[in-house]
Amino acid sequence: EDQVTQSPEALRLQEGESSSLNCSYTVSGLRGLFWYRQDPGKGPEFLFTLYSAGEEKEKERLKATLTKKESFLHITAPKPEDSATYLCAVYPDDKIIFGKGTRLHILP
Amino acid sequence: DTGVSQDPRHKITKRGQNVTFRCDPISEHNRLYWYRQTLGQGPEFLTYFQNEAQLEKSRLLSDRFSAERPKGSFSTLEIQRTEQGDSAMYLCASSLGGTGGAEQYFGPGTRLTVT
Numbered sequence: 399e400d401q402v403t404q405s406p407e408a409l410r411l412q413e414g415e416s417s418s419l420n421c422s423y424t425v426s427g428l429r430g431l432f433w434y435r436q437d438p439g440k441g442p443e444f445l446f447t448l449y450s451a452g453e454e455k456e457k458e459r460l461k462a463t464l465t466k467k468e469s470f471l472h473i474t475a476p477k478p479e480d481s482a483t484y485l486c487a488v489y490p491d492d493k494i495i496f497g498k499g500t501r502l503h504i505l506p
Numbered sequence: 507d508t509g510v511s512q513d514p515r516h517k518i519t520k521r522g523q524n525v526t527f528r529c530d531p532i533s534e535h536n537r538l539y540w541y542r543q544t545l546g547q548g549p550e551f552l553t554y555f556q557n558e559a560q561l562e563k564s565r566l567l568s569d570r571f572s573a574e575r576p577k578g579s580f581s582t583l584e585i586q587r588t589e590q591g592d593s594a595m596y597l598c599a600s601s602l603g604g605t606g607g608a609e610q611y612f613g614p615g616t617r618l619t620v621t
Contacts, residue, residue, distance in 0.1 A: 441597050441599075442549065442612045444609050444611055447608070492554065494551065494610060495551070496548030498548050
């Protein structure tokens with residue numbers, strides 16, 4: 399069964415304290431992996447798509463990387479406005495399978 | 507900005523009543539998806555359309571749920587005889603699909619509360 403596991407479930411960091419979020423997956427055939435950001439009470443906001451192992455994408459303080467079994471979302475020198483839930487999702491066929499997300503809280 | 511829109515944003519209903527939600531996708535997107543999300547969980551796939559054709563339905567989608575996408579534009583999701591377990595955020599997303607791109611862009615969601 400296709401599955402996505404994200405860790406940690408929650409993470410509290412001081413402003414400027416860099417860290418990484420993990421997404422491990424088991425799928426029959428990976429066509430792509432997505433990262434989304436979700437603020438409370440809102441729909442997920444698209445961040446990145448990764449298609450093959452070794453690929454990296456960057457956007458402001460965020461960098462996403464992909465291996466054959468997992469993906470990392472690296473957050474460099476985060477700011478309070480980076481506080482949100484970060485969702486990882488895999489794309490084995492025409493639908494997306496999401497993990498439960500990592501709730502990130504950046505303290506000023 | 508013509509992103510994905512959903513209506514209503516909030517719905518409170520009594521158990522046993524029927525409710526209908528609407529989703530308007532990004533205009534050039536031919537794929538439209540419905541998801542359900544409960545607190546502390548990621549979105550769960552319910553169903554999706556390629557233009558007006560409903561191509562897949564999740565086992566989560568009981569007989570009380572029905573979705574339509576007439577003319578391949580907006581979509582509606584109806585829940586009949588609502589139950590308290592139906593309380594959740596219902597999310598709609600759209601994508602170009604195929605070689606046009608798999609990225610799904612989400613609307614703001616409709617929060618359903620069944621009392």
